[in-house]
Amino acid sequence: MSELPAPETAVQGSSPPGTPGHDLTSTTSEAICLEKAAVTYHSSRTGDVTTALAETNVTFEAGSFTALLGPTGCGKTTLLNAVAGFVELSGGQILIGQRQVVGPGPDRAVVLQQYALMPWMTASANVEMALERFHLHRAERAERARHALESVGLKNAAGKYPAEMSGGMQQRVALARAMAAEPSALLMDEPFGALDAITRIAMQRLLMTLWEHTSTTVVFVTHDVNEALDLAERILLMSPGPGRIVADLDLRSSSIRSDAVERDKLYQQILGYLLPG
Amino acid sequence: MGTLVARRSSQKESARGTASSRAVNLDAGGIHPPGKGFTLRRRLLRLARSAGQRLALVVVCLLMWELVARSGLITKALFPTPLQTWEAAKSLWRSGVVGGDLRASLGRVAVGFLIGSALGIAVGFATGVSRACNALLGPIITFLRPIPAIAVVPLSTAWFGIGQKGKYFIIAYAVVLAVWLYVHDGVARIPSVYVRVAKGYGLGRVKVLKRVLIPAAGPAIVSALRYGSSVAFLALVAAELGGAQNGIAYRLQVDSQFLQTGRIFVGLIELGVLGVSADYLIAKTGKRFVHWSTS
Numbered sequence: 001m002s003e004l005p006a007p008e009t010a011v012q013g014s015s016p017p018g019t020p021g022h023d024l025t026s027t028t029s030e031a032i033c034l035e036k037a038a039v040t041y042h043s044s045r046t047g048d049v050t051t052a053l054a055e056t057n058v059t060f061e062a063g064s065f066t067a068l069l070g071p072t073g074c075g076k077t078t079l080l081n082a083v084a085g086f087v088e089l090s091g092g093q094i095l096i097g098q099r100q101v102v103g104p105g106p107d108r109a110v111v112l113q114q115y116a117l118m119p120w121m122t123a124s125a126n127v128e129m130a131l132e133r134f135h136l137h138r139a140e141r142a143e144r145a146r147h148a149l150e151s152v153g154l155k156n157a158a159g160k161y162p163a164e165m166s167g168g169m170q171q172r173v174a175l176a177r178a179m180a181a182e183p184s185a186l187l188m189d190e191p192f193g194a195l196d197a198i199t200r201i202a203m204q205r206l207l208m209t210l211w212e213h214t215s216t217t218v219v220f221v222t223h224d225v226n227e228a229l230d231l232a233e234r235i236l237l238m239s240p241g242p243g244r245i246v247a248d249l250d251l252r253s254s255s256i257r258s259d260a261v262e263r264d265k266l267y268q269q270i271l272g273y274l275l276p277g
Numbered sequence: 278m279g280t281l282v283a284r285r286s287s288q289k290e291s292a293r294g295t296a297s298s299r300a301v302n303l304d305a306g307g308i309h310p311p312g313k314g315f316t317l318r319r320r321l322l323r324l325a326r327s328a329g330q331r332l333a334l335v336v337v338c339l340l341m342w343e344l345v346a347r348s349g350l351i352t353k354a355l356f357p358t359p360l361q362t363w364e365a366a367k368s369l370w371r372s373g374v375v376g377g378d379l380r381a382s383l384g385r386v387a388v389g390f391l392i393g394s395a396l397g398i399a400v401g402f403a404t405g406v407s408r409a410c411n412a413l414l415g416p417i418i419t420f421l422r423p424i425p426a427i428a429v430v431p432l433s434t435a436w437f438g439i440g441q442k443g444k445y446f447i448i449a450y451a452v453v454l455a456v457w458l459y460v461h462d463g464v465a466r467i468p469s470v471y472v473r474v475a476k477g478y479g480l481g482r483v484k485v486l487k488r489v490l491i492p493a494a495g496p497a498i499v500s501a502l503r504y505g506s507s508v509a510f511l512a513l514v515a516a517e518l519g520g521a522q523n524g525i526a527y528r529l530q531v532d533s534q535f536l537q538t539g540r541i542f543v544g545l546i547e548l549g550v551l552g553v554s555a556d557y558l559i560a561k562t563g564k565r566f567v568h569w570s571t572s
Binding site for chain 1 (some may be wrong): 470480484492567569
């Protein structure tokens with residue numbers, strides 16, 4: 001990967017702020033707060049109890065961008081799924097703003113590695129699904145979906161089916177769908193893991209543009225140290241057995257984006273955590 | 278030093294080469310779905326070739342039929358040639374027997390198939406979505422599945438007599454079991470991520486069913502209906518042999534008593550043609566609804 005700071009080129013197709021009509025900038029972000037949250041799995045076959053996520057206290061500030069970084073089995077996906085409401089806590093609680101998480105909800109949009117678009121719906125229909133909860137008129141719903149697709153550079157793909165699109169395009173639709181729901185939090189589980197290196201960089205830049213425009217709270221799961229360093233304001237390092245947070249790195253005042261030597265130092269430091277011994 | 282320069286320039290060349298070849302690829306329309314670029318002439322040629330192949334297949338089959346009929350492998354009087362069968366068909370048609378039988382049989386199949394497939398789809402969804410439903414109904418259906426339609430005929434006669442209701446019952450019985458199995462399996466295999474995502478965006482139960490589960494099960498429903506339609510014709514024969522005044526299978530039985538093998542052949546061909554047509558119709562219609570499916 002490149003050590004040079006990426007030049008600030010505009011992401012293809014990203015709309016400038018202040019697009020007329022209802023664009024993606026109206027998202028309100030909220031803090032996510034885990035209080036003594038823990039997840040254990042019971043195996044019905046062996047009767048074993050596995051601690052996927054040990055008791056965790058952490059707050060993701062409103063509008064922040066946090067990467068959960070760690071190897072397989074460190075509980076990063078479990079933490080994300082708990083916030084999403086896909087897995088039940090065995091203890092503690094999770095708050096979105098003031099509301100306790102009891103299940104999946106449209107205030108938390110999830111973007112997964114496998115896109116999870118409905119193959120029987122066009123790109124536009126996929127995005128419109130996320131707008132159902134606003135109970136809009138058909139025309140307005142279509143208009144908002146068009147805006148959302150435009151903001152990810154897919155103005156002309158509204159009528160395409162997922163099978164007719166590349167992986168990068170599908171993930172753009174998934175991102176447009178997530179942002180169209182105007183979530184308080186955007187939860188991403190290795191969203192660019194299945195993409196080729198070039199598409200991946202384009203998607204990372206697109207995500208940064210969207211995040212800067214919407215300032216939604218982003219929690220980003222990855223096992224790629226460089227990706228975490230490229231994108232996040234804060235990195236939570238996680239470790240397996242049992243899954244837990246082992247380090248909390250605040251990068252907001254760090255110079256890694258402009259100083260390659262600093263960045264490399266931090267890279268080595270992170271590896272030191274992740275590769276003990 | 279000189280070689281180093283040369284190598285560097287050749288590297289540049291190759292780099293430029295890849296860049297230009299990519300541009301050419303884009304020009305050639307890499308984004309168009311394959312198959313759109315075919316000219317009308319090439320398409321017509323392909324159509325003609327496949328039509329020719331099918332015609333050749335028919336001719337070969339007729340020839341072999343003729344040969345077997347003439348060989349005397351089976352007593353010639355009991356093995357009609359294609360021409361004799363054609364004559365039998367013509368006389369059956371003229372007397373109005375074929376029309377009446379077709380009407381009667383198709384009506385039975387249609388009603389039985391509609392009842393059976395509607396029930397099969399509904400129960401398939403119920404057992405596919407709900408574990409409790411599956412625990413309750415699954416074993417019952419699994420118990421009934423190996424019991425063939427023909428074994429149900431005596432019961433049907435006892436309950437409904439030899440009227441139309443009994444025929445519908447027998448056909449629907451066979452169809453519901455076939456359709457249920459396919460639909461149940463298809464619904465149970467829907468990736469949970471679709472439902473998760475839809476629920477995550479706030480879709481309620483009814484909308485999840487309408488917008489996610491039913492379309493996702495679409496390909497399985499089409500397969501179920503195709504299989505169900507062929508089962509319906511199998512059950513039709515059982516139903517009509519169990520007592521009827523008309524119908525294709527009833528005619529087969531009557532003709533067999535008089536050793537009219539030409540007419541029997543006509544009946545068998547009717548059944549085959551009807552089965553193939555129903556399957557084709559369902560497959561074609563289904564494709565419109567599940568055009569997004571790769572299978």
